[in-house]
Amino acid sequence: MSRRPAAPPRGARTQRTRSSSQLRAWLRHHRAMSADSARRLLRHPIASLLTMLAIAIALVLPAALWLALDSARLLDAELDASATLTAYLESAVDAGEAGRIDEAIAAQPGVAATRLITAAEGMAEFQQALGLDDALARLEDNPLPASIVITPDEPSPEAVRSLAGELEAMAGIDEVRLDLAWLERLRQLAELGQRVALALAVLFGLGVLLVVGNTIRLAVESRRQEIEVVMLIGATHAFVRRPFLYSGAWYGLGGGLLAWGLLALGNQWLAAPVRALAASYGANFSMPHLGLIGSATLLICSILLGWLGAWIAVSRHLSEVRPR
Known part of the structure; x- marks a missing residue:
């Protein structure tokens, strides 16, 4: 004869029901x-x-600077990809030896591609660039040496300097030139911009806290008697704080959506002139967008700032409210 499973104690059922x-x-x-x-x-x-508009303005400025820095990082990556070295050969090196040196450099580790420019080709390019065909044609000898343009695998300044040192030690190479000063300045400016963006984000984040906190403080004062009544009948601080926290979150969400809209409008407004300016320099550049992750980050940060500002304001004022 099978037994029925023992029923849970009455107290346990009551506890589960109460918790549910x-x-x-x-x-x-x-x-x-x-x-x-x-x-x-x-x-x-x-x-x-x-x-919400005040919150949006406080969020737009650091977000716009972050987008500008993001576009600078994309430009920096393109400039890195175009980084090259120029190895000038000794004047006594003939065409056959120059070809062998080019093959030796191409076989070096860290070299992606090479392009040999003979002395005659170098003079032709120089004449075309300066438009001095008649004057340079009167020269008896070609003073320009043959050169090799080298594209490195790793375009970082440290790797390029190391490769230049190795190439200068090769026989037949007179000098290796690289100009990384402008690239380093660009990176230093980008690092400075990142710190400025972080400082602005902190300052304007504090501004959002002040805006929301002041708004919630006024709401608490307008409902002071209601708060005193519910606290008199036993309401906890968490119970009283909850509606104001939701108000702060709604303010943050609205401010985040307005900031997103302002950024989108600004992007559309500047897109055409930026494309035209880039095209005048022969480049293909477009304004960066927030994207899905950036938009979600903006909205989450705005909601959290609104919620935190409300929490600070309500907690401070609840400590001063005493039921009478």
Whole structure:
């Protein structure tokens, strides 16, 4: 004869039922407070929109600088890819020996490609660049040496300098030239821009906290009597704080969406002249976009800043509220 499984104790069933009821009540209260705080913002659309616009302006400036730095990093990568060295051969090197030196350099580790420019080809390019065909044609001897243009595998300044030192030690090479000063200056400016963007993000983030905190402080003061009543009947600080936290999150979400819209409009406004300017220099460049990850980061940061500003303001004022 089989036995029925023992039923759980009555106290355990009661505890589980109580915990489930408390969780459902907690979720219902969160939904109610979220909807109520949204309705309160919609009752005063102008004031709410101005607060969200102030948050959006505070978010747009560091985000726009971040996009500018991102485009600078893309440009830096393109410049790195175009980094080359020029090895000038000794004047006594003939065409056959120059070809052998070119093959030896191409076989070196760290060299992606080479291009041999003979003395005659170098003079032709020089004449074409300066437009001095008649004057240079009167020269009895060609003073320009043969040269080899080298494209390195690794375009970083350290790797290029190391490769230049190895090439200068090869027989038949008189000098190896590389101009990395402008590239290093560009990278230093990019690093400076990153620090400036970080400083602006912190400062404007504090500005968002102040804007939301001041708005929530006024909301707390306008509902002071209501807060005193619910605290008098036993409401906890978390219960009282919850609707204001949702208000701060709604402010942050609205400010983030407005900031995203302003960035998109600014991108469209500047896209055509930037493309035209890049085309005049023979480059193909377009304005960078936030993308999915950037947009999500912007919205999450704005919501968190709104929530944190509300939490600071409500916590500070709840400590001063005493039920009478």
